[in-house]
Amino acid sequence: MEKKCPDYISNLNDYLDGGVTPELCAEIEAHVGQCKNCQIMVDTLKQTVRLCREGRPEALSPALEAKLAGLLKQHWDKKFGKK
Amino acid sequence: MKLVDAHKDKVFGMVRRLSGNNQDAEDIMQDTLVKAIDKIDQFRGDASFGTWLYTIALNITRGQFARKKQTELKPIEEYLPGATADGNHSGDEFALFDWKDPHTVLEAGRLRDIIDKATNELPFKYREVFLLRYVEELSVKEIARLTKQTEASAKSRILRARLAMRDMLATTFEAEYGKKVS
Ligand SMILES: [Zn+2]
Numbered sequence: 001m002e003k004k005c006p007d008y009i010s011n012l013n014d015y016l017d018g019g020v021t022p023e024l025c026a027e028i029e030a031h032v033g034q035c036k037n038c039q040i041m042v043d044t045l046k047q048t049v050r051l052c053r054e055g056r057p058e059a060l061s062p063a064l065e066a067k068l069a070g071l072l073k074q075h076w077d078k079k080f081g082k083k
Numbered sequence: 084m085k086l087v088d089a090h091k092d093k094v095f096g097m098v099r100r101l102s103g104n105n106q107d108a109e110d111i112m113q114d115t116l117v118k119a120i121d122k123i124d125q126f127r128g129d130a131s132f133g134t135w136l137y138t139i140a141l142n143i144t145r146g147q148f149a150r151k152k153q154t155e156l157k158p159i160e161e162y163l164p165g166a167t168a169d170g171n172h173s174g175d176e177f178a179l180f181d182w183k184d185p186h187t188v189l190e191a192g193r194l195r196d197i198i199d200k201a202t203n204e205l206p207f208k209y210r211e212v213f214l215l216r217y218v219e220e221l222s223v224k225e226i227a228r229l230t231k232q233t234e235a236s237a238k239s240r241i242l243r244a245r246l247a248m249r250d251m252l253a254t255t256f257e258a259e260y261g262k263k264v265s
Contacts, residue, residue, distance in 0.1 A: 005163055006160040006163055009159050009160065009162065009163060009246075010159060010242065012242070013238070013245060036178065037163065037179050040178070040179040040180075040181045041163070041179060044179070044181070044182060044249050044252075044253060045245060045246070045249050047182070047184075048245060048249040049217045051198055051252070052198060052202065052213075052217055052218055053217065053218055055100070055195070055198065055218065056195070057092075058095060058099035058100065058108075060091065060092065060095050060112075061105075064095075064109050064112065067113070068087075068091065068112060068113065068116055071113055071116055071117065072087060072116050072120070075116070075117055075121075076120055079120055079121070079123075
C-alpha cells in the first residue's frame with residue numbers, strides 16, 4: 001500500500017536529526033520531493049529549531065551574582081566552619 | 084568556590100530557558116547552590132562538577148514545574164492539516180503556510196518575543212525535552228536519563244514538542260505577515 005503524508009510524520013525527526021536508514025531516508029526524500037506540504041513541513045521544522053537556538057544567551061544579573069556569592073559563602077561557612 | 088563560578092552561567096542558562104522567567108530561575112539557582120553545598124560529600128567525581136551541578140539544578144526545576152497541571156498536546160497526525168483517515172490531503176486548501184525567513188519581515192525583538200511565548204506555551208514535559216535536545220544540545224540518551232523516562236518516550240516527546248512549536252510559530256507568523264508572502 002502506498003504511504004501517505006501522515007505515515008512519514010513519525011519519522012521526520014529521525015530524518016532531520018540524521019537517524020534513519022539510508023533506505024528510509026531515500027524514501028522520505030522521494031516523497032518530500034513531490035509533496036509540497038511535506039516540503040514545507042520539513043523546511044519549517046528545521047527553521048523551528050534554528051530560530052529557537054538564536055535566543056539570546058541568558059546571563060546572570062550582577063545583583064544575582066552578588067546574591068549567589070553571599071549565599072554560597074554563608075552556607076559554606078555554616079557547613080565547614082569559618083576558615 | 085571557583086568551581087561554581089566556572090559553571091554557573093551554563094547552569095543558569097538552562098534553568099532560565101526551562102523556567103521561562105527570571106524570578107523562578109533566580110530562586111532555583113539559589114536552591115541549587117544550597118543543595119550543592121549540603122550534598123557536596125556525595126559528589127564523588129565520577130561525573131564532572133559541572134554535570135553534577137547541572138543535574139541538581141535540572142532536578143529542582145523539574146520538581147517545581149512537573150507538579151503543575153499540564154495540558155496534553157494533540158496526536159502527531161493532527162499537525163498535518165486536513166489529513167483524513169485515508170491520509171489524503173493534497174488539496175490547496177490544506178496547504179501549510181510557508182513562512183519563509185521571518186527575519187526579513189519581523190523585527191528581531193518581535194521575533195524573539197514570538198519564540199519565547201511559543202516556548203512557554205509548551206507544556207513543561209514537552210518544553211524540557213525540546214530545549215534540552217535542541218538548545219542545550221544533549222543526546223536523546225542523556226535526556227532520557229536526566230528526565231527519567233525511556234529513550235523511546237523521550238524521542239516521542241521531542242518529536243511532538245517540535246511539531247507543536249512549529250505549529251504555534253506557523254500560526255503566529257501567518258497572522259503577522261501571512262498575506263505579505265503568499
Ligand atoms: Zn506529503
